[in-house]
Amino acid sequence: MKKDLPENIVEDIAIAVALENESPESKLWYVYVINLKNHPIENVLITSKGYGSKDGEQVKTSTLRHMIPLLQENSFALIEPIDEQTFGLTNEYWLSYYIGRDIYDKKFIFLPESIIESNFIKLPLLNKPGVMIK
Known part of the structure; x- marks a missing residue:
């Protein structure tokens, strides 16, 4: 039963979209996972998708699926370009x-x-501008 499962709360983990590089013609963006914990996390699985309406159409x-075997404490890993x-x-x-x-x-x-x-904001550990959800 669901009530018997432990309530494992995700803390000190963030997903960030960072502005990597900017030129007059284009901007280069990457998505990162940031481990702000004082210990590593393992077998990190991330699925990503986008959805909504554009020009009146769905x-x-x-x-996309991504796997990071080990993410050390106070570190980050690249998920994907966006x-x-x-x-x-x-x-x-x-x-x-x-x-x-x-x-x-x-x-x-x-x-x-x-x-x-x-x-x-200035993204922690990355020291780049971007948006972060924690």
């Missing part, structure tokens, strides 16, 4: 990982038009 991106054209969609990242034998999971959702300069 749009869905491909679902195209600026998807910023008008809902961008969803479902994260699962283990600490010992316990599994943790959480859904991180970047709402449409939330990846904008007015929401930028």
